[in-house]
Amino acid sequence: MCGIVAYIGHREACPIILKGLKRLEYRGYDSAGVALLDDHKALKVYKKTGKVADLEQEIGNKDTHAHTGMGHTRWATHGAPNDKNAHPHLSGNGEFAIIHNGIIENYASLKAMLIQKGHHFSSETDTEVLIHLIEEVYQHNDVSFEEAVRMSLTQVIGAYAIVILSKSNPNYLIGAKKGSPMVIGVGKGEHFIASDATPIVEYTRNVVYLNDGEVAIIDGDQLTIKTIDNTLKTPFITEIEFNLENIEKGGYEHFMLKEIFEQPKSILDSFRGRIHLKEGHISMAGVNKFEDKLKNIDRIIVIGCGTSWHAGLVGEYLLEDLARIPVEVEYASEFRYRNPVIGEKDFVIAISQSGETADTLAAIELAKSKGATVFGVCNVVGSSIPRATHAGAYTHAGPEIGVASTKAFTAQVTALILIALSVAQKKGTISNERMREILNEMETIPAKIEAVLQTDELIKSLANRYKDAKNFLFLGRGYGFPVALEGALKLKEISYIHAEGYPAAEMKHGPIALIDEEMPVVVIATQHSNYEKVVSNIQEVKARKGKIIVVATEGDEELKHMADHVIYIPACEEIMLPLIATIPLQLLSYHIAVLRGCNVDQPRNLAKSVTVE
Secondary structure, eight states, X not given: OOEEEEEESSSOHHHHHHHHHHHHGGXXXXXXEEEEEOTTOOEEEEEEESXXXXXXXXXXXXXXXXXXXXXXXXXXXSSOSSTTTSSOEEOTTSSEEEEEEEEETTHHHHHHHHHHTTOOOSSSOHHHHHHHHHHHHHHTSSOOHHHHHHHHHTTOOEEEEEEEEETTEEEEEEEEEEBSOOEEEEOSSOEEEESSSTTTXXXXXXXXXXXXXXXXXEETTEEEEEETTOOEEOOOEEEOOSOGGGGSOTTOSSHHHHHHHTHHHHHHHHHTTTEETTTTEEOOHHHHTTHHHHTTOSEEEEEEOTHHHHXXXXXXXXXXXXXXXXXXXXXXXXXXXXXXXXXXXXXXXXXXXXSOOHHHHHHHHHHHHTTOEEEEEESSTTOHHHHHSSEEEEOOOOOOOSSSXXXXXXXXXXXXHHHHHHHHHHXXXXXXXXXXXXXXXXXXXHHHHHHHHTTHHHHHHHHHHHTTOSEEEEEEOTTHHHHHHHHHHHHHHHHOOEEEEEEGGGGGGTGGGGXXXXXXXXXXXXXXXXXXXXXXXXXXXXXXXXXXXXXXXXXXXXXGGTOSEEEEEOOOOGGGHHXXXXXXXXXXXXXXXXXXTOOSSSOTTOOSSOOOO
């Protein structure tokens, strides 16, 4: 989950690297460092615990002149977040430097072997073991720098995206990937390497997404790609689809707030061109590819992690409701380890914002090995999951920089609504009239979310009242249940307040014991199929003096007399509820976190993309 960036070319490397690290800081911010190699073969390494700003202060006015260099922002796995464990790491003889995103699983046995051979280590990291291994192979075999890297990687078990430089080769960079993301930017007389395209888009729109088991060798202005076993590959250059302004704050205090307010557009972009109102149908090429199979499948399995798992729960309700297909929703991290019963008649939907989630990728490979068809729902073009699945759909939410996912969730739900409708139409489980009703409703959703965003000041006042709460409870039924789960996750992620989401009816089976006059309870109580039942649950909370915050349908006067606070949202089709009801919960979490002085965009212990197990 660390961020890596490297540069080789005609510009000064350090400013490019530091700017790139700031854009990648959502991937990790425990420590940061740079390695710079100048034309006189002098290798300068600067690193510091904390954020990139702390590294900049550490560097100060030190010599940073170099046209080749690399940098790293760390999310700690092996070893505490401190200066000695910060990347880059050097080989024992100081010849090689490395930055690394991932985990070397067999580092302990490799380290023991290297210690026997006389190597000494200055950090607790698995990464330092790898650079010493490369040094060992290089010193005791008649091989080149490139060959030493490839030979070393054949001994490594685990996941990695690495960049390595050598003092003896100032115009040379080597990158390699397995299980962690890496993209190569191709410019005029210059190249970039990064965890994703955000540090690159300012300089070039042409990129190569490295595949697992590939090594990129940049020699001056020449890019060569080989497999670890030395098979030459042809680089496939694609164009970055987003612009620089997409990854800037645009006047907002935080990326998270910007991304919350972008949701009318991101949802529109996610269904634009896929809805055909006049004809009353959905156009999704990935779904159409499996039309015959979808008519006869036994079940659909949805896999994801975190917020994507919550979107998957919405997908379960949608697919069973509209397409009448049995659906199971699985945590990818559990699915991959429990020997699931899965076969050729199963259709798997894998959901991931980044397209690089390690557990989801492993679950995809497991499902494919059992003969299942795997369909990806992903936000990042060119990422690993779209390349690993048989087909899929992009969500078109645009870059999401805030660690706590907001617009990605609603974009995923939008895509799942379209998938469910498309499958339902192919199976004949939805009438043409009902299809047109839903499609017309979908067209109104961006405007309805705009209306919800106008309640921002009201929600901010609620946040001020409850910012010191120790616990929160979120309740919902039906489509409101995944919304409750997502609301609780957002609050705990960024404000560090303990929060739990429950099906409202389950409150009587345990959580009701927690309710007292100090407990805020957020209830999704819109006028849909379970309305009366939810009202009864509100009464149960009220009888125990809990503080009730209700998300209700506009015009519902009854709830004003029961709840301490009411946040109104526009009336909508029940299947669209998660798109609208989640917005006030995102705003509530955001404002509580800000008022508590939390770092909203970079919450402690978290990173945006979980690319390690």
